Amino acid sequence: ETGVTQSPTHLIKTRGQQVTLRCSSQSGHNTVSWYQQALGQGPQFIFQYYREEENGRGNFPPRFSGLQFPNYSSELNVNALELDDSALYLCASSVGWPSGRGYTQYFGPGTRLTVL
């Protein structure tokens, strides 16, 4: 069974650019969540996709957007990058939703984004 994978591992962008991060969910999982983790902080929820539909969003501006594909893989897009967007971006998949009802989330290793 393949776990959650993310690409790329590291990425360096400049302010104002756009970035796309990718996530392959664990086999059999239909729910993907994205998190931003700044240095020294806990992960912050960005949004969640369930069967290709966004069904929950954290306190992030619209320039953070996403997609989930029919195979349940997902993309996170960030437009007009700002210095504060520098962080570890984590993807997590689960077999169902909502998470609080006991569905375990499995996290990928993350993508480290640096904005200069």
Add this chain to the structure above:
Amino acid sequence: DAKTTQPNSMESNEEEPVHLPCNHSTISGTDYIHWYRQLPSQGPEYVIHGLTSNVNNRMASLAIAEDRKSSTLILHRATLRDAAVYYCIGNTDKLIFGTGTRLQVFP
């Protein structure tokens, strides 16, 4: 969303039990209590979850207070590989992470 409160850091010696506390006084009656941990340079890892009864698995035990306002994650014999940040989470539709408890384990 349920707010959780955890100590910033705790220390333990190897092979000793560790009790990591968490307060979640605003948790709703149907929200599970989840524990995740994050080892250095890795994504968070599921540890255990429960609703009302105490739970055991190969990694840890979870003791939930009768009023569900607090819980304790128990590592029965800490190892150096258990050094991590431990997050307690209690909410319905998404995982809300706090700053967690940084556990140091000494040989």
